[in-house]
Amino acid sequence: MxxxxxxxxxxxxxxxxxxxxxxxxxxxxxxxxxxxxxxxxxxxxxxxxxxxxxxxxxxxxxxxxxxxxxxxxxxxxxxxxxxxxxxxxxxxxxxRCTPPCRHFAHCGGCRWQMLDYEAQLQTKQEQVRDCFERLGKLSGFHMEPIRRMPYPWHYRNKVEFSVGRDPRGAKVIGFHPPGRWDAVMQIQECHLLPQPVIQVRGIVEEWLRASELEPWNPRSHTGSIHHLTIRHSVGSNTILAGIASRDPDLIGAAELAHRLKAIPGFIGLSHTQIIRARNLPTQQRTQQIWGVDRLTERLGDLSLEFSLDAFFQTNSHMANVLYATAAEAAELGGNEVVWDLYSGTGSIALYLAHATRAVLGIEVVETAIQDARRNARANDISNAHFVLGDVRRTLKQILEGRLNLSTGLKKPDVVILDPPRGGLAKKVVARVAAARPQRVVYISCNPSTQAGDLALFAEAGYPLRSVTPVDMFPHTPHIEAVALLAP
Ligand SMILES: C[S@@+](CC[C@H](N)C(=O)[O-])C[C@H]1O[C@@H](n2cnc3c(N)ncnc32)[C@H](O)[C@@H]1O
CATH class of the missing domain: 2.40.50.140 (Nucleic acid-binding proteins)
Incomplete structure (x- = not known):
């Protein structure tokens, strides 16, 4: 922020x-x-x-x-x-407690490590209430206690490390210190990342130091290696890694793959060339160096496949809790039509599909829609449908009868919203209300924009009934909240 x-x-x-x-x-x-x-x-x-x-x-x-x-x-x-x-x-x-991480004072990744976990939870609970009451001018709603993470460490399933040189000139892989886009600090431990991810980072850094390859220098625009992305699955305990560079090929890639294979659960290494030409949009070309390009994550009874860059909630354990909280709020009896707006790779729609008559996901990123459809097929789900498009425009088309949808999907009983941090356009609020669902479940990672949107929903006949904060990001100030609105 x-x-x-x-x-x-x-x-x-x-x-x-x-x-x-x-x-x-x-x-x-x-x-x-x-x-x-x-x-x-x-x-x-x-x-x-x-x-x-x-x-x-x-x-x-x-x-x-x-x-x-x-x-x-x-x-x-x-x-x-x-x-x-x-x-x-x-x-x-x-x-106040002692932060376990040696990088705490300089890193800026998890700013609340010095605050006891109970006090973090209480602060988040109060901040959600405060945002809703003061920013949204909302009242008369029920507030559930925040849903906590039982073991609130090593939960991040994806990380993008930057590559650079430290002040002594050594090549390092780590994070930008706060406010320093041009510097990189080495990260030898991280209490939010699973241990195998830290191991991958160490092996890639060792390999990079022994190679001729240079980190990309954002000031001089020289060098090559940009960043290292690592994705971990809790459900299958597998790991993917990808290196992004300016070069068409990654010199020494076979040797790196050989070293990474020694980590149990390491299943794939890729290289992405970042191509930037004057006056042209950035392009990327990805090659698989070794192994596979997808991993499998468990979500409830589902097995979902994700590529290295696909969007999925960064805390897999708490994704289950978040979706279960949304399902409770939706009160599904098995015969409802549900719209999942801003559906990403379709994980909410697929999670709820077995408890609905049909579910419709709407999402603007084409690869996310492809992932959602593939995961529906892989899990034998035939009542989940996904439409590629901007939510605001797609809702207009549906309301005006201009979208080719099967009749059963045109009128929702429940609408689930999970927009980006910026929240909803006024027209989206108006169009959701015009579809006359029985319930709206609004999931947000930014209670301050959510509060304003909830006020608009209240004006449109959908007052806030209850809210449940969910701690998706322990040791950081970030807050997720699930709100239930109903006429
Ligand atoms: C917070 S993510 C939610 C993803 C998903 N619900 C989940 O739990 O994995 C927000 C999603 O909204 C999509 N998005 C952003 N703006 C959009 C728009 N105008 N129309 C449709 N989708 C949009 C993004 O691509 C992203 O996948």
Missing amino acids: RASDVIYDYAMHHSDIKQGESNATSSGRPVTPGMEVDVVVSALAFGGQAVARVRRFVVFVWGALPGETVRIHIDRVYKRHAEATLLQVIEPSPN
Whole structure:
């Protein structure tokens, strides 16, 4: 989340820092860049940063917790807020714990590792309620306790590592430190990734260091190796890896495949050439170097196949919990027609298909539709149908009777929505309401845009009945929530 989003969200929540109302001194603000100051943290803002005040002027700082007295360094000062770096925790919160990862202080990947898991869950629960009540002006809804991950570590099933050189000049594979698109820090451990993924990273880095190949340098536009993508399946304990470079072939690829085969469960290595020519869109050409290009993941009773780049929820265990939560909200009796809007690779539609008369997925990415149809066939599901198209336009076509759909699919009993972070266009809300479903289940990874959309749904006759947050991303400030709306 960008700082501008954080201040927007925070300002929307707290009237005391709205435009023109800052309580700054006559010179403008009570802080200047470079100042060191001791403050007491009042809250965690939506997006994850701590909020403190210097004479009521709001300062955001990463790494501090509510109730703590901390020493901070003011980095940047804006009209309505400042950003600071944490220097010292003077009085720690009882919810502070020791982050297990050695890279925690510099990585920025899981910003809440220093916050006890129970306190993370409670904060997320409160933030969803706060977003809905303050941003959406919603009331009278039931809130279920957040669904937790029983073992909240090593859950990320996909990662894209960057490739570069560290300050001493060694080739490294890791992540960009926060705000540094041109630097890469080596990642030797990661508590969100499964151990075999870390092993793959180490082997590829060793191979790269021994080779002549150069990391791509985004400043000088020289070198070749861009990134390393790794995908892991919990259900089948298998791994795929892919290297992206500027070259047509990957020199030394056979040797790399030979080394990776030693990892139990490693089933495929690919190489993608990134082709960029002036005034032309970027193109990609992928070759399989060794093994297969898909892995199988379990989802409930289903076996779903995914390629390295296909979209699937990044936490496979919690994907089951998320979809089960959506299924409960949908209250399916076996005879309903369900629309799954923004269906991706069709996993929600396929998960629900056995409990419905028919399900229709709508998605704009062609390869995702192909994956959904292939997975339907592979799982002997004949009542799931997928349409390629933009949701807004496709809904219009359906409502106007201009889309060639079998009659049984034209009128939904339940609509499930799972849009990208930005939320829904107003017309999508209006068109879903015009289809007159009995229930709408709205899944979102961004409660602040979800809150605004829920307010529009309420105006259109679909008030919010209940919401269940689901912790898809432990140790990060990200929140997922499943909302049920009904007339
Ligand atoms: C959050 S993902 C949901 C994927 C799926 N429901 C799942 O659980 O795996 C959002 C999906 O919306 C698709 N999408 C984005 N904009 C769209 C649009 N205007 N019309 C249709 N699909 C869209 C994206 O390609 C992506 O697959």
